[in-house]
Amino acid sequence: MDEVKSPGAVRSDAATLVVRAGAGDQGAWSRLVDHYARLVWAVTRSFRLSDSDAADVSQMVWLRLLEHINRVDPERVGAWLVVTTRRECLRVLAFRKRVLLTYEATAFEDVAGDQPEPDADLLAGERADDVRRALESLPDRWQQLLGMLMADPPAPYAEISATIGIPIGSIGPIRGRCLEKLRLLLAS
Known part of the structure:
Protein backbone atom coordinates (compact mmCIF):
# COMPACT_ATOMS: atom_id res chain seq x y z
CA MET A 1 0.00 0.00 0.00
CA ASP A 2 1.28 3.47 -0.92
CA GLU A 3 2.30 5.72 1.90
CA VAL A 4 0.45 9.06 1.99
CA LYS A 5 2.76 11.94 2.86
CA SER A 6 1.64 14.93 4.86
CA PRO A 7 2.07 18.43 3.33
CA GLY A 8 4.93 19.05 5.75
CA ALA A 9 6.72 15.92 4.54
CA VAL A 10 6.32 17.00 0.89
CA ARG A 11 7.73 20.42 1.76
CA SER A 12 10.70 18.92 3.58
CA ASP A 13 11.33 16.56 0.63
CA ALA A 14 11.42 19.56 -1.71
CA ALA A 15 13.66 21.44 0.72
CA THR A 16 16.03 18.48 0.77
CA LEU A 17 16.08 18.47 -3.03
CA VAL A 18 16.88 22.21 -3.07
CA VAL A 19 19.77 21.75 -0.64
CA ARG A 20 21.13 18.76 -2.55
CA ALA A 21 20.73 20.51 -5.93
CA GLY A 22 22.52 23.54 -4.49
CA ALA A 23 25.38 21.24 -3.57
CA GLY A 24 25.64 20.07 -7.18
CA ASP A 25 23.55 16.88 -7.11
CA GLN A 26 22.26 16.55 -10.70
CA GLY A 27 19.72 13.89 -9.74
CA ALA A 28 18.25 16.16 -7.06
CA TRP A 29 18.05 18.98 -9.60
CA SER A 30 16.19 16.75 -12.06
CA ARG A 31 13.74 15.60 -9.38
CA LEU A 32 13.23 19.22 -8.27
CA VAL A 33 12.43 20.29 -11.83
CA ASP A 34 10.09 17.30 -12.27
CA HIS A 35 8.38 18.13 -8.99
CA TYR A 36 7.68 21.80 -9.79
CA ALA A 37 7.51 21.87 -13.60
CA ARG A 38 3.70 21.61 -13.65
CA LEU A 39 3.41 24.49 -11.16
CA VAL A 40 5.65 26.74 -13.25
CA TRP A 41 3.80 25.77 -16.43
CA ALA A 42 0.40 26.42 -14.81
CA VAL A 43 1.45 29.93 -13.77
CA THR A 44 2.72 30.74 -17.28
CA ARG A 45 -0.48 29.44 -18.85
CA SER A 46 -2.58 31.58 -16.48
CA PHE A 47 -1.03 34.60 -18.19
CA ARG A 48 -2.28 33.24 -21.54
CA LEU A 49 1.17 33.32 -23.09
CA SER A 50 1.81 31.55 -26.36
CA ASP A 51 3.40 28.12 -26.06
CA SER A 52 6.78 29.46 -27.16
CA ASP A 53 6.64 32.39 -24.71
CA ALA A 54 5.52 30.06 -21.91
CA ALA A 55 8.42 27.73 -22.70
CA ASP A 56 10.84 30.68 -22.68
CA VAL A 57 9.50 31.85 -19.33
CA SER A 58 9.76 28.34 -17.91
CA GLN A 59 13.39 28.07 -19.01
CA MET A 60 14.18 31.51 -17.58
CA VAL A 61 12.60 30.58 -14.23
CA TRP A 62 14.72 27.44 -13.97
CA LEU A 63 17.80 29.44 -14.91
CA ARG A 64 16.98 32.00 -12.20
CA LEU A 65 16.57 29.19 -9.66
CA LEU A 66 19.91 27.72 -10.70
CA GLU A 67 21.55 31.15 -10.31
CA HIS A 68 19.99 31.77 -6.87
CA ILE A 69 19.58 28.27 -5.48
CA ASN A 70 21.91 28.89 -2.55
CA ARG A 71 19.99 32.03 -1.57
CA VAL A 72 16.46 30.61 -1.85
CA ASP A 73 14.80 29.42 1.37
CA PRO A 74 14.55 25.66 0.71
CA GLU A 75 11.25 25.47 2.62
CA ARG A 76 9.71 28.15 0.38
CA VAL A 77 11.03 27.15 -3.03
CA GLY A 78 7.49 26.65 -4.39
CA ALA A 79 6.46 30.19 -3.45
CA TRP A 80 9.73 31.53 -4.86
CA LEU A 81 9.07 29.74 -8.16
CA VAL A 82 5.53 31.15 -8.38
CA VAL A 83 6.67 34.73 -7.74
CA THR A 84 9.60 34.43 -10.15
CA THR A 85 7.36 32.89 -12.83
CA ARG A 86 4.84 35.71 -12.47
CA ARG A 87 7.58 38.33 -12.78
CA GLU A 88 9.01 36.67 -15.89
CA CYS A 89 5.52 36.46 -17.43
CA LEU A 90 4.96 40.17 -16.78
CA ARG A 91 8.34 40.96 -18.32
CA VAL A 92 7.43 39.00 -21.47
CA LEU A 93 4.02 40.67 -21.68
CA ALA A 94 5.58 44.13 -21.31
CA PHE A 95 8.04 43.33 -24.08
CA ARG A 96 5.25 42.03 -26.34
CA LYS A 97 3.33 45.30 -25.92
CA ARG A 98 6.30 47.18 -27.40
CA VAL A 99 6.62 44.87 -30.40
CA LEU A 100 3.97 44.97 -33.11
CA LEU A 101 4.38 42.39 -35.85
CA THR A 102 2.67 43.06 -39.16
CA TYR A 103 2.82 41.74 -42.67
CA GLU A 104 1.23 44.75 -44.33
CA ALA A 105 3.59 47.29 -45.87
CA THR A 106 1.09 50.11 -45.25
CA ALA A 107 0.33 49.24 -41.61
CA PHE A 108 2.26 52.21 -40.20
CA GLU A 109 1.22 54.90 -42.66
CA ASP A 110 -1.55 56.23 -40.43
CA VAL A 111 0.32 55.88 -37.14
CA ALA A 112 0.77 59.24 -35.43
CA GLY A 113 4.38 60.20 -34.94
CA ASP A 114 5.68 58.37 -38.00
CA GLN A 115 5.22 61.40 -40.19
CA PRO A 116 7.86 64.15 -40.08
CA GLU A 117 6.83 67.48 -38.69
CA PRO A 118 5.64 69.87 -41.43
CA ASP A 119 8.66 72.12 -40.98
Whole structure:
Protein backbone atom coordinates (compact mmCIF):
# COMPACT_ATOMS: atom_id res chain seq x y z
CA MET A 1 0.00 0.00 0.00
CA ASP A 2 1.28 3.47 -0.92
CA GLU A 3 2.30 5.72 1.90
CA VAL A 4 0.45 9.06 1.99
CA LYS A 5 2.76 11.94 2.86
CA SER A 6 1.64 14.93 4.86
CA PRO A 7 2.07 18.43 3.33
CA GLY A 8 4.93 19.05 5.75
CA ALA A 9 6.72 15.92 4.54
CA VAL A 10 6.32 17.00 0.89
CA ARG A 11 7.73 20.42 1.76
CA SER A 12 10.70 18.92 3.58
CA ASP A 13 11.33 16.56 0.63
CA ALA A 14 11.42 19.56 -1.71
CA ALA A 15 13.66 21.44 0.72
CA THR A 16 16.03 18.48 0.77
CA LEU A 17 16.08 18.47 -3.03
CA VAL A 18 16.88 22.21 -3.07
CA VAL A 19 19.77 21.75 -0.64
CA ARG A 20 21.13 18.76 -2.55
CA ALA A 21 20.73 20.51 -5.93
CA GLY A 22 22.52 23.54 -4.49
CA ALA A 23 25.38 21.24 -3.57
CA GLY A 24 25.64 20.07 -7.18
CA ASP A 25 23.55 16.88 -7.11
CA GLN A 26 22.26 16.55 -10.70
CA GLY A 27 19.72 13.89 -9.74
CA ALA A 28 18.25 16.16 -7.06
CA TRP A 29 18.05 18.98 -9.60
CA SER A 30 16.19 16.75 -12.06
CA ARG A 31 13.74 15.60 -9.38
CA LEU A 32 13.23 19.22 -8.27
CA VAL A 33 12.43 20.29 -11.83
CA ASP A 34 10.09 17.30 -12.27
CA HIS A 35 8.38 18.13 -8.99
CA TYR A 36 7.68 21.80 -9.79
CA ALA A 37 7.51 21.87 -13.60
CA ARG A 38 3.70 21.61 -13.65
CA LEU A 39 3.41 24.49 -11.16
CA VAL A 40 5.65 26.74 -13.25
CA TRP A 41 3.80 25.77 -16.43
CA ALA A 42 0.40 26.42 -14.81
CA VAL A 43 1.45 29.93 -13.77
CA THR A 44 2.72 30.74 -17.28
CA ARG A 45 -0.48 29.44 -18.85
CA SER A 46 -2.58 31.58 -16.48
CA PHE A 47 -1.03 34.60 -18.19
CA ARG A 48 -2.28 33.24 -21.54
CA LEU A 49 1.17 33.32 -23.09
CA SER A 50 1.81 31.55 -26.36
CA ASP A 51 3.40 28.12 -26.06
CA SER A 52 6.78 29.46 -27.16
CA ASP A 53 6.64 32.39 -24.71
CA ALA A 54 5.52 30.06 -21.91
CA ALA A 55 8.42 27.73 -22.70
CA ASP A 56 10.84 30.68 -22.68
CA VAL A 57 9.50 31.85 -19.33
CA SER A 58 9.76 28.34 -17.91
CA GLN A 59 13.39 28.07 -19.01
CA MET A 60 14.18 31.51 -17.58
CA VAL A 61 12.60 30.58 -14.23
CA TRP A 62 14.72 27.44 -13.97
CA LEU A 63 17.80 29.44 -14.91
CA ARG A 64 16.98 32.00 -12.20
CA LEU A 65 16.57 29.19 -9.66
CA LEU A 66 19.91 27.72 -10.70
CA GLU A 67 21.55 31.15 -10.31
CA HIS A 68 19.99 31.77 -6.87
CA ILE A 69 19.58 28.27 -5.48
CA ASN A 70 21.91 28.89 -2.55
CA ARG A 71 19.99 32.03 -1.57
CA VAL A 72 16.46 30.61 -1.85
CA ASP A 73 14.80 29.42 1.37
CA PRO A 74 14.55 25.66 0.71
CA GLU A 75 11.25 25.47 2.62
CA ARG A 76 9.71 28.15 0.38
CA VAL A 77 11.03 27.15 -3.03
CA GLY A 78 7.49 26.65 -4.39
CA ALA A 79 6.46 30.19 -3.45
CA TRP A 80 9.73 31.53 -4.86
CA LEU A 81 9.07 29.74 -8.16
CA VAL A 82 5.53 31.15 -8.38
CA VAL A 83 6.67 34.73 -7.74
CA THR A 84 9.60 34.43 -10.15
CA THR A 85 7.36 32.89 -12.83
CA ARG A 86 4.84 35.71 -12.47
CA ARG A 87 7.58 38.33 -12.78
CA GLU A 88 9.01 36.67 -15.89
CA CYS A 89 5.52 36.46 -17.43
CA LEU A 90 4.96 40.17 -16.78
CA ARG A 91 8.34 40.96 -18.32
CA VAL A 92 7.43 39.00 -21.47
CA LEU A 93 4.02 40.67 -21.68
CA ALA A 94 5.58 44.13 -21.31
CA PHE A 95 8.04 43.33 -24.08
CA ARG A 96 5.25 42.03 -26.34
CA LYS A 97 3.33 45.30 -25.92
CA ARG A 98 6.30 47.18 -27.40
CA VAL A 99 6.62 44.87 -30.40
CA LEU A 100 3.97 44.97 -33.11
CA LEU A 101 4.38 42.39 -35.85
CA THR A 102 2.67 43.06 -39.16
CA TYR A 103 2.82 41.74 -42.67
CA GLU A 104 1.23 44.75 -44.33
CA ALA A 105 3.59 47.29 -45.87
CA THR A 106 1.09 50.11 -45.25
CA ALA A 107 0.33 49.24 -41.61
CA PHE A 108 2.26 52.21 -40.20
CA GLU A 109 1.22 54.90 -42.66
CA ASP A 110 -1.55 56.23 -40.43
CA VAL A 111 0.32 55.88 -37.14
CA ALA A 112 0.77 59.24 -35.43
CA GLY A 113 4.38 60.20 -34.94
CA ASP A 114 5.68 58.37 -38.00
CA GLN A 115 5.22 61.40 -40.19
CA PRO A 116 7.86 64.15 -40.08
CA GLU A 117 6.83 67.48 -38.69
CA PRO A 118 5.64 69.87 -41.43
CA ASP A 119 8.66 72.12 -40.98
CA ALA A 120 11.21 69.31 -40.52
CA ASP A 121 12.61 69.72 -44.04
CA LEU A 122 12.98 73.47 -43.53
CA LEU A 123 14.77 72.99 -40.20
CA ALA A 124 17.04 70.30 -41.67
CA GLY A 125 17.95 72.63 -44.54
CA GLU A 126 18.76 75.47 -42.14
CA ARG A 127 20.88 73.14 -40.01
CA ALA A 128 22.77 71.94 -43.09
CA ASP A 129 23.45 75.58 -44.06
CA ASP A 130 24.76 76.28 -40.54
CA VAL A 131 27.09 73.27 -40.72
CA ARG A 132 28.31 74.28 -44.18
CA ARG A 133 29.09 77.83 -42.99
CA ALA A 134 30.89 76.50 -39.89
CA LEU A 135 32.96 74.12 -42.04
CA GLU A 136 33.91 76.99 -44.38
CA SER A 137 35.23 78.99 -41.42
CA LEU A 138 37.75 76.26 -40.57
CA PRO A 139 41.29 76.36 -41.99
CA ASP A 140 41.59 74.80 -45.48
CA ARG A 141 43.73 71.94 -44.21
CA TRP A 142 41.07 71.02 -41.61
CA GLN A 143 38.33 71.22 -44.23
CA GLN A 144 40.29 68.88 -46.47
CA LEU A 145 40.92 66.47 -43.56
CA LEU A 146 37.24 66.34 -42.60
CA GLY A 147 36.23 65.93 -46.24
CA MET A 148 38.50 62.91 -46.63
CA LEU A 149 37.31 61.40 -43.34
CA MET A 150 33.62 61.95 -44.23
CA ALA A 151 33.94 60.41 -47.71
CA ASP A 152 32.10 57.18 -48.37
CA PRO A 153 34.17 55.11 -47.75
CA PRO A 154 36.55 57.23 -45.66
CA ALA A 155 40.04 57.60 -47.05
CA PRO A 156 42.70 55.48 -45.29
CA TYR A 157 44.93 57.34 -42.88
CA ALA A 158 47.97 56.62 -45.05
CA GLU A 159 46.30 58.38 -48.01
CA ILE A 160 45.23 61.31 -45.83
CA SER A 161 48.77 61.61 -44.48
CA ALA A 162 50.28 61.61 -47.99
CA THR A 163 47.71 64.06 -49.43
CA ILE A 164 47.61 66.65 -46.64
CA GLY A 165 51.08 66.13 -45.19
CA ILE A 166 49.93 65.26 -41.66
CA PRO A 167 51.65 62.43 -39.75
CA ILE A 168 49.34 59.41 -39.38
CA GLY A 169 49.51 59.63 -35.57
CA SER A 170 48.25 63.24 -35.68
CA ILE A 171 45.13 62.62 -37.80
CA GLY A 172 42.92 61.48 -34.88
CA PRO A 173 43.86 64.33 -32.51
CA ILE A 174 43.50 66.94 -35.28
CA ARG A 175 40.10 65.47 -36.22
CA GLY A 176 39.07 65.83 -32.56
CA ARG A 177 40.12 69.48 -32.51
CA CYS A 178 38.25 70.10 -35.79
CA LEU A 179 35.05 68.58 -34.47
CA GLU A 180 35.30 70.47 -31.17
CA LYS A 181 35.75 73.74 -33.09
CA LEU A 182 32.70 72.87 -35.21
CA ARG A 183 30.65 72.18 -32.07
CA LEU A 184 31.63 75.56 -30.65
CA LEU A 185 30.81 77.33 -33.92
CA LEU A 186 27.43 75.60 -34.19
CA ALA A 187 26.58 76.29 -30.54
CA SER A 188 27.12 80.05 -30.95
